[in-house]
Amino acid sequence: MPHVFEIVAKDGAGRVGKLYTSHGIIETPAFVPVINPHLPVISIHDLKKLGFELFITNAYLIYKDEKLRELVLRKGIHDAFNWNKAIMTDSGAFQLMVYGDVEISNLEIVEFQSKIGVDIGVILDVPIYKGSIDYRKKFINETIRRAKEAYEAGYVTEDSRTIWVGPIHGVPYPSLLEYSVKNMTRYPFSMYAVGSIVPLMENYQLVQLIKSAVVVKSKLPTNYPVHLFGAGHPAMFALFVLVGFDTFDSAAYALYAKDNRYLTPYGTYHLRDLRYFPCDCPICTEYTPQELMKMDSMHRQHLLAMHNLYVAQAEIRRIRQAIYEGTLWQLVAKRASSHPEIARAYKWLLDKRNLKAYQFFEELEPVFKNKGLMITRDEERYLPVIRRYRERIIDRIFLWSDKVIISTPEGSNDLPTLIGAQVLILNSVFYVIPREIRHVYPLFQHMSPYSGIDPSALDFTERFIEYLREKGVKEIYVYDTREENAKKLAERLNIEEIYSGQDVGIISQEQEELFRAKAILRYQFGPGAEDIIEKVQIEYSPTTGRLRKIFAADVTKEEIEKVIIPEIEKHIEKREKLGKPIPSDPLQEMFIDKGKIWLLAAVTPMHFKLVPHPLLAYRMWQKFRDELRYMIIINEEAEPFVRAGRTVFSKFIVEVDKNIRANDEVFVLNEEKDLVAYGRAILSAREMMDFKRGAAVENRWGFKR
Template sequence: MTFEILDHDLHGRIGRIYTRHGVVETPALAPVINPLKSPFPLEYFEKYFKVDLVITNAYIIWRNYGWKALEKGGIHGLLGISRPIMTDSGAYQILEYGYIDVDPDFIVNYQKLIGSDIGVILDIPSGVRETKYSVKWSVKETIRREVRASLLYMEEDKERMLLVAPIQGGVNLDLIRISARSAARLNFDIYALGSPTQIMENYDFETLVDMMAVARANIPISKPMHLFGAGHPIMLSLAVALGYDLFDSASYILYARNERYILPEGTLRVSEIRREFPCECPVCSSIDIETFNNLPKEERISKIAQHNLYIILREIRLIREAIREGTLMRLLELRSKAHPYLYRALVKLRKYVKLLERSDPITKPSIHGIFIFDVNSTYVNPKIVRYREWIKKRFFSERPYALLLPAPKIRPYHSDKKVREIIRILKNGGVYPRNVDVLFYSKIFYLVPLELCEMYPLSQFEEGFIKIEGENLMEIIKYIIKFIKKRSYKRVVILQSEDWPLKFFKELERRGVMIVTREDIKRIYQYMT
């Protein structure tokens, strides 16, 4: 299997998966198709929605068509779709009903025979409410089946069906880690996090972040990752940021059956839409709300399902463009504001910022400034965290003195009028640049050397309201103190600012930093000799 990675942002990437029936550009969503019933003609998936990939259920096809599926031209003939098709093996039915009457080896072979481009082994899903003993068994049995599938079906053939290895473990991160590491050793084509549907239905995005991060961290970065059952646009950017490439969902039709209308920021009930559809997709722009409400129920469901799918696919395209531009974090933060639980998941990313940084590019040919909405942005944005680590570890100087100035609002900092005046005073006093490191203390980047203040992203950012207090304040203080100790300055002087809390200066003074005020500026060079 060839998976080509074309671009990165955070841990997300744009890539291409090469299959027998064409190329799938990732991130990609595969709409779930029920071969027995669709809310609109199956030809729409290619003709209007232009999807690269669809997914259907091989177990349902076997139960209803058996070997006749081969007579109909295999899975592509049966569905009338020429693009790549992925088939699931029936694990979702096990999760729902506890059992299906099919052999795991047989159903993988059946997927191969009907011409599936991407097949999934029949794993044992881990339910959220199952005991840990039960989940351990499901992980062990899934690993056993993966070993058999790798021996039977992973032949060296570029034209073969690509095979997906699900990762199980429920909400137990230790078991997810074991499952992922075991599957990774078998070198499957694609890996998938199994059984997250119940977590997503409960909007438990914090737990989902833990599950996704642990699974992704234990799978080779060169392999695509699939997230089963993820189909609401509100959380797709979160999953992509953590390194997930493929998604499948029936949400477009499941929501439509309850006349629920998907938007990027959430969901509306059609009954709540009074005057006009808040959307310009081909469906919504072709009908007014009054005409829509007078349609037969099945026709209403069909139109809502089409609208929902347009919105989900639009979000996937928006995510791909954000990766190209280097603005995926901006999109992720905007979406996180749509629901409190999703915002909590964004904050949880602080725990996994090293994973986000693993693929995040230092810069791109076309630079876009970063948006910093609040203090949590400074903890989860890998560009900010990376810079702090670099300066702490890599900034070396033999100058005996350091002057800390408040970061001005004008950027780059050295262009600020007051900063230029201080530099002039230091030069006239004969201490700069020979004896003094001039650094700016910042609530975002903590410390910025004067010589680096034009470096990306130190001048290429916009900030919202960032309050310096509590944990954030103490972290900045500890960072500055460690920075000073590592460089053994004879004296460190800090210019006090009214924009910073008094506690900040008191703590630094207690550790030997000399505090000066604006009244001391004209003779500030005297403290550097």
């Protein structure tokens, strides 16, 4: 079953997605409860009540039970279970792990899953939990052989109605994981899964698991949904989603209930230790811990299992919301406070020496998010969005003066706006912030507990000063409202002069606005983007006083003909449809009478991101089309639809700028490199090329041919 997955929203390597099955669409991330076909702790009715769209059961156990086998073969697994949504089955690998053997072959269990109509099936892989690398590789090779066997027998095919899962083994060895991924992706599985993690989960070896996840996700194409076998504690869900797992299954909800254990998103309680329930699910609002303890064991087990599943579902909803908001890292940080091993895993991901993890996340991490950063832990100063800024500012700073004042945050507010020296603000999180772009996400949109200037920020600033001198800066000053602080800072940065009102010149209001617009353009779109404007007018918000719109005051005759007149015509069409009055001379009234200025870009209040209008798109296209800077090429099939304003779908993309990240503003070209449209990137460059299903760019404007 090809191309079964699409991304709807992203944060970190986590994604809210749609998994298309023969029995409906599964919203991911999703927890998949394990249902024992012989001893179900909860009923199918309970699953429906809890809102599950998918469960997993064991095809091997069903096959071994003659009556149950005959029932599912006759009626199909969905009718047999009275379930009209998706069903996933495991193949008996767990029993193979426990008992060392199963009384069925790989092809027999694959054929059985196919016959009973499961939506998601798994080949009979061989779990491995111990032994040398060579020993483990033998078992990986056997799983690969079975994948080939299922493919050659005609089950694992691109047109199969079953989503076949390719198990990846080799945890915790990177070389084995890479070997497994390389060989399993030779076959047309629609989904992959990481297995053999039980020992790591039982011993809370989360760092090893997360390291393995980064290896697997770095090597797998991004368009496949990825499952994690045997991960069932809600405290860990956010961490697993952050590193890119889309679904995970477990029977922990039932096993814990059997042992009178009560799950929460931040840990586990034994029922006997609870005086009050810290939860408002239907179970916890109807009963007290004492009442549950007095019940017969079967009834208590059922109610505890229901509570555990309510908690799991609530955490999944919380994670999805965090992804939409762009706060998934913050949610994982909260969960990290609940267990030292989760904290260790989180810290490993953000270790400043961990270049592989950073590169993995940077490629997938959105550039702009819907909520600001709330930094509560030291390692979070190395969040991908923060490290990305420190990398980008080196060549994306717009230098407009040969004089620079390096100021503390307090001092920057004291320096005049029209001063003739460029002001760089020291910051413990971002290190150096040019004053012109201080409102751009995430520079303004963050909070942290740090008040002073971190030594790392000063080390970075020292190196940055050398870079400034290389770029032609001649005079560098240090400033703080308190002279003593300024002296200490100057000594630390090896700067001789403290700014105390020296004549560094002044600039006009028009220059300040132009420099600010150029600085934002260069930071958002890279070096050279500032050159597309030479004269602007700025519109400010009447409530906040911040920049809201940038108008070009240097419009050329060519731009009037190719951009402004077509844009006016499009606006007139909209007015006609709405029954609004039409100007007798639209160009005169909408352009000439307004001072011959035209809207280049609007600025979003939350992100301080430039949202291009047609004129800016045209200028960017003219300057950067040869290098495809922030550009996407689509095929001719999609072109007329995209010009008409339709969404850009991944399957029509033939080439992209590899530096595009989710939420970037991008420009869409045809194969002749003509400008077709512009819009907001939903996916990163890598994902745009991998995916063959779903939207890649939200179209803001289509250009008529």
